[in-house]
Amino acid sequence: MWKLICYEWKKLAKSRSNLLLFVVLLAACAYQIKTNVTTDIKDYYFVSDEHLDVVKEQQNFANKSFEELQKQMGAIHYNEIDQEHYNSSRSLDENYMKVTYGTHWKELVKAYEEHTLTQEMLNDWNVMSQDDTQQQSIVRLEDFTIHYLYTDEREVSDLKAMFPDTVILTNRQDYLYTKEKAEQGSTQCFLKECNGFNAMYYDTLNTRFLNASKTYHPTILANKYFDEIMRVNFLVLLLISILLGNIYSKESSEQTMIYLCTSKAGWKKVSIAKLIVALTIGVLIPMLIPIISSLVNYLRYGGFDLQMFYYGIGDVSANSIVPYIFTNGELLIIACFALLVGYTALTLTCLTISRYVKNTYIAGVSVLMLTILPIYNIFTLQSTNLNVWFPSYLLMRIFDNLGYTSQLFFQFGSITILRLWLYVLVWFLGCGICLLLIHQKNKKHLI
Amino acid sequence: MELKTHHLSKFYTKEKAAVADVNLVLQEGIHALLGANGSGKTTLMRMLCGILKPSEGIVTFNAKNIMENYEEYILHLGYLPQNAGFYMNFTVIEFLQYIAVLKCLEADYAKRKIDELLELLHLKEQSKKKLRQLSGGMLQRVGIAQSLLNHPKLLILDEPSSGLDPKERIALRQLLSRLAKDTIVILSTHIVSDIENIADDILLMKEGHILFQKTVTDTLQELKGHVYELLTAENEREIIEKNYTVVNCKRVSEGILFRLLSDDMKDKRSIVVEPTLDDVYLSYFHEEAEYVETNLL
Numbered sequence: 125m126w127k128l129i130c131y132e133w134k135k136l137a138k139s140r141s142n143l144l145l146f147v148v149l150l151a152a153c154a155y156q157i158k159t160n161v162t163t164d165i166k167d168y169y170f171v172s173d174e175h176l177d178v179v180k181e182q183q184n185f186a187n188k189s190f191e192e193l194q195k196q197m198g199a200i201h202y203n204e205i206d207q208e209h210y211n212s213s214r215s216l217d218e219n220y221m222k223v224t225y226g227t228h229w230k231e232l233v234k235a236y237e238e239h240t241l242t243q244e245m246l247n248d249w250n251v252m253s254q255d256d257t258q259q260q261s262i263v264r265l266e267d268f269t270i271h272y273l274y275t276d277e278r279e280v281s282d283l284k285a286m287f288p289d290t291v292i293l294t295n296r297q298d299y300l301y302t303k304e305k306a307e308q309g310s311t312q313c314f315l316k317e318c319n320g321f322n323a324m325y326y327d328t329l330n331t332r333f334l335n336a337s338k339t340y341h342p343t344i345l346a347n348k349y350f351d352e353i354m355r356v357n358f359l360v361l362l363l364i365s366i367l368l369g370n371i372y373s374k375e376s377s378e379q380t381m382i383y384l385c386t387s388k389a390g391w392k393k394v395s396i397a398k399l400i401v402a403l404t405i406g407v408l409i410p411m412l413i414p415i416i417s418s419l420v421n422y423l424r425y426g427g428f429d430l431q432m433f434y435y436g437i438g439d440v441s442a443n444s445i446v447p448y449i450f451t452n453g454e455l456l457i458i459a460c461f462a463l464l465v466g467y468t469a470l471t472l473t474c475l476t477i478s479r480y481v482k483n484t485y486i487a488g489v490s491v492l493m494l495t496i497l498p499i500y501n502i503f504t505l506q507s508t509n510l511n512v513w514f515p516s517y518l519l520m521r522i523f524d525n526l527g528y529t530s531q532l533f534f535q536f537g538s539i540t541i542l543r544l545w546l547y548v549l550v551w552f553l554g555c556g557i558c559l560l561l562i563h564q565k566n567k568k569h570l571i
Numbered sequence: 572m573e574l575k576t577h578h579l580s581k582f583y584t585k586e587k588a589a590v591a592d593v594n595l596v597l598q599e600g601i602h603a604l605l606g607a608n609g610s611g612k613t614t615l616m617r618m619l620c621g622i623l624k625p626s627e628g629i630v631t632f633n634a635k636n637i638m639e640n641y642e643e644y645i646l647h648l649g650y651l652p653q654n655a656g657f658y659m660n661f662t663v664i665e666f667l668q669y670i671a672v673l674k675c676l677e678a679d680y681a682k683r684k685i686d687e688l689l690e691l692l693h694l695k696e697q698s699k700k701k702l703r704q705l706s707g708g709m710l711q712r713v714g715i716a717q718s719l720l721n722h723p724k725l726l727i728l729d730e731p732s733s734g735l736d737p738k739e740r741i742a743l744r745q746l747l748s749r750l751a752k753d754t755i756v757i758l759s760t761h762i763v764s765d766i767e768n769i770a771d772d773i774l775l776m777k778e779g780h781i782l783f784q785k786t787v788t789d790t791l792q793e794l795k796g797h798v799y800e801l802l803t804a805e806n807e808r809e810i811i812e813k814n815y816t817v818v819n820c821k822r823v824s825e826g827i828l829f830r831l832l833s834d835d836m837k838d839k840r841s842i843v844v845e846p847t848l849d850d851v852y853l854s855y856f857h858e859e860a861e862y863v864e865t866n867l868l
Contacts, residue, residue, distance in 0.1 A: 127672045128672060128673075131669050131672060134661075134665070134669075135658060135660075138658070138660035138661060139660055378656045378657070378658070378659070379652070379654065379655065379656025380656040380657065380658055381656075382622065382650070382652045382655070382656070383670060383673060383717070384673065385622045386620060386621075386622060386645060386648060386650050387645070387670075387673035387674060387675075388642070388645050388646055388673065388674045388675040388721075389672070389673050389674070389675055390642065394673070
């Protein structure tokens with residue numbers, strides 16, 4: 125077997141263009157490792173166990189544990205109004221309510237919470253509001269909302285005092301605020317306005333909200349190195365795709381497939397040799413980037429820079445929440461696993477295309493499309509994360525179109541939710557189908 | 572040792588069979604598969620190799636279905652495909668070593684065999700050259716070498732003489748004659764001179780059908796008395812070409828010397844001559860020959 129693997133490497137290395145691509149790939153990986161270990165963003169991403177303990181203690185102090193809250197959640201039937209009653213870290217914004225609804229605001233709130241508020245009450249108490257034309261008018265029942273303040277802002281202040289160099293924000297912004305509101309720096313939330321989700325996700329979102337509102341994360345600052353990391357990562361993906369696209373299609377286009385078809389070694393062994401080479405290029409080499417970077421950081425700073433594993437998977441701000449939910453060890457396993465799934469999926473997809481497309485150029489273009497699509501997405505949709513890189517991106521879009529999920533669902537922070545495992549499972553199935561397709565094609569002995 | 576096909580057919584489209592109901596029994600010796608381009612030779616050979624699934628029928632080697640015993644069958648098979656591809660960045664020796672690995676040959680045996688074949692096929696001097704640096708004829712010899720690496724009991728060669736110069740073709744014939752003692756050699760070609768002196772029998776293929784399987788002597792015997800030579804004046808050319816199948820015409824000082832095929836020769840100037848395989852070929856592929864000739868003119 126090792127001889128077959130050696131010859132597969134030889135086939136790639138003997139071609140000058142492939143050799144050049146491979147050298148560029150290694151250079152890009154080396155550059156990325158260098159960038160990872162020299163960039164100053166590590167100060168923001170670095171999470172020590174000691175730091176974690178302090179935050180966890182704060183969380184316990186601040187409110188009930190996640191498990192207890194979950195128990196409460198399980199017993200409640202959720203609807204849009206009910207959501208508002210189950211965040212114990214909120215209180216009414218009395219000043220706002222007084223200014224907006226006048227002297228009878230307390231009665232109005234009571235009636236609203238008891239579901240007894242009527243339009244007549246609003247009329248009787250002459251509750252006025254300003255419409256778009258700046259004209260005073262009686263508030264309509266359906267427009268009546270309660271304005272909250274979040275009591276955990278006090279905790280934010282405590283944390284700010286504790287970690288003066290770190291910017292602390294509540295995670296609510298990531299989950300329930302619209303992006304625009306979050307960007308304006310608002311720390312208030314009208315739950316009624318958080319209606320960007322399908323009803324079927326309310327329970328999940330609410331659970332996450334309750335959990336997330338008691339956790340804190342350092343805000344990710346824009347960093348000049350960050351864009352560079354992204355670009356190199358795409359270059360790595362592109363180079364990998366082109367190299368993998370060659371593996372089978374070159375045999376077809378140069379009519380050498382016949383030797384493999386009529387070999388005693390058999391398709392199975394030849395395919396395994398090709399698969400091992402493909403996985404080395406498509407999985408092992410890119411995986412070495414975060415592993416080596418982390419090891420270097422560990423040796424230099426005495427801890428793992430776990431963020432190294434994330435930027436290929438999900439939204440940065442969502443990633444930074446997870447250190448407060450998982451231990452470093454758990455995170456390392458999850459991160460490696462998620463990267464493995466992603467890279468394996470990419471590798472097998474490229475290999476399948478390469479097996480079915482007989483023309484090297486068509487295979488090259490098809491495989492390039494696979495990695496160019498995310499770039500298109502990044503530049504056109506202003507996305508700044510790599511969770512859009514192709515296999516997962518395509519799948520996400522399919523799920524989106526089916527109305528099955530929202531962007532939030534795929535964020536790395538949601539790893540605790542069962543549905544993410546469905547996502548991983550689907551990718552495993554996808555990988556299995558790719559292998560099956562290659563096997564089926566080989567089994568036919570057809571050239 | 573026996574290779575048999577049982578009602579072997581291959582349909583690429585519903586209307587027309589590329590190979591239609593072929594029944595063959597082949598034993599040790601050289602079997603020449605003769606036919607025009609597109610007659611189904613390559614399709615038949617690929618099915619015999621097991622790399623193309625027949626639409627109907629089976630192939631058996633020593634009474635065992637090759638598709639059911641493919642791993643065992645492949646041990647005995649040597650195959651040179653038509654227009655064989657190569658790993659052009661490999662050297663000759665690297666290519667043969669890789670094929671030896673694919674054929675699971677012992678390292679020592681492979682080394683000896685590669686040396687032997689390089690010597691035999693006059694490739695010793697080119698052994699360290701990259702395949703892309705070799706001429707078409709040399710590449711063809713490398714292709715033949717790879718097919719012989721595992722000392723096959725069944726050797727299938729699809730157009731092996733294409734690209735070879737006359738000297739190399741003679742060497743190939745000698746090599747095949749030597750191998751034929753204990754090997755089933757199936758050789759496809761449309762160059763009849765390649766097989767005239769070495770083939771034990773001829774399988775004539777046309778439009779997917781095997782028209783006959785006969786020894787060279789029997790094949791020639793069949794055409795005896797139907798091949799003529801006729802010396803005519805230049806101005807009779809058109810009439811001759813209209814009335815007879817012209818195998819060859821040669822300008823001589825007295826006029827034009829035609830070699831003709833005819834069942835009913837009326838011209839008393841003609842002389843009966845001994846038939847060759849070219850005559851046999853043309854008697855069956857008359858239409859294709861006419862087409863080619865018309866195009867050339």
